[in-house]
Amino acid sequence: xxxxxxxxxxxxxxxxxxxxxxxxxxxxxxxxxxxxxxxxxxxxxxxxxxxxxxxxxxxxxxxxxxxxxxxxxxxxxxxxxxxxxxxxxxxxxxxxxxxxxxxxxxx
Amino acid sequence: xxxxxxxxxxxxxxxxxxxxxxxxxxxxxxxxxxxxxxxxxxxxxxxxxxxxxxxxxxxxxxxxxxxxxxxxxxxxxxxxxxxxxxxxxxxxxxxxxxxxxxxxxxxxxxxxxxxx
Numbered sequence: 001x002x003x004x005x006x007x008x009x010x011x012x013x014x015x016x017x018x019x020x021x022x023x024x025x026x027x028x029x030x031x032x033x034x035x036x037x038x039x040x041x042x043x044x045x046x047x048x049x050x051x052x053x054x055x056x057x058x059x060x061x062x063x064x065x066x067x068x069x070x071x072x073x074x075x076x077x078x079x080x081x082x083x084x085x086x087x088x089x090x091x092x093x094x095x096x097x098x099x100x101x102x103x104x105x106x107x
Numbered sequence: 108x109x110x111x112x113x114x115x116x117x118x119x120x121x122x123x124x125x126x127x128x129x130x131x132x133x134x135x136x137x138x139x140x141x142x143x144x145x146x147x148x149x150x151x152x153x154x155x156x157x158x159x160x161x162x163x164x165x166x167x168x169x170x171x172x173x174x175x176x177x178x179x180x181x182x183x184x185x186x187x188x189x190x191x192x193x194x195x196x197x198x199x200x201x202x203x204x205x206x207x208x209x210x211x212x213x214x215x216x217x218x219x220x221x222x223x
Contacts, residue, residue, distance in 0.1 A: 034211060043111075043197055044214040094140050094199075094212065095152040095163060 002027045006090060006098035014106050019077035021101050023090035028068045035064050035075050036089045038100070044089065048075070080105045108133060111200050111215035119221045125186040128218045132179050132200030138162075139181040140212065141173060144195045156181050157203060185220075193222045 003026040013019060023033070031052050036044040048064045050057045050073065056065040061078040077084055082105045089100040112131045120126050132139050140163075141153040152165040156175035175181045179200075185192055195217045201210035 032210070036214070041195070041217075041219070043216045044199075046211060046213055049211040089150065091212070094155060095165065097142075097150045097152075099149040 002096040004098040010102045012104040021075040023073040025092040113215035130198035136200035138203030142197045
């Protein structure tokens with residue numbers, strides 16, 4: 001069974017700092033990995049999907065990398081803004097989501 | 108293109124009652140997955156339906172059931188509600204021609220269920 005871990009559980013940074021969010025998974029035989037953002041009490045918003053054949057995916061200030069051999073994915077958010085404050089979750093399978101990292105960007 | 112919709116958005120029920128939640132996927136998406144989210148347990152997979160058939164199932168008791176209609180809309184039912192069923196119930200849709208791995212999923216806004 002695929003286990004997904006996100007460390008740290010929470011992170012607080014000053015505005016303008018780059019964010020680095022980690023996602024670890026136990027089974028390297030994944031098909032894709034998806035990153036989501038969730039605001040309190042809301043549904044999940046898809047940020048990036050990395051295909052298993054890709055090493056990274058970029059969208060605006062967001063960049064996600066995938067290293068299947070080490071079982072890790074990293075989400076980078078450049079020049080963080082207060083509006084980036086949210087919980088970020090990764091999923092390596094429909095059944096396997098991480099618990100998320102809650103990010104607070106201080107103005 | 109309309110996103111995933113869920114109804115109702117909020118529900119208050121009492122213990123012992125039953126509840127039905129509805130999810131309409133993005134047009135063209137044939138897979139619908141349901142999740143329960145609570146502060147203590149995080150996001151937990153309930154089940155997935157594809158072409159009106161349950162394709163995957165999580166570790167939830169039989170009180171939790173679902174179905175999918177020919178237009179891909181899905182319903183989830185919880186019978187004999189317990190206090191611990193209070194949660195945000197989320198559904199997600201994807202194209203999903205294969206049951207393996209992870210197609211890009213799109214989530215609805217969720218239904219907040221409170222059991223008193």
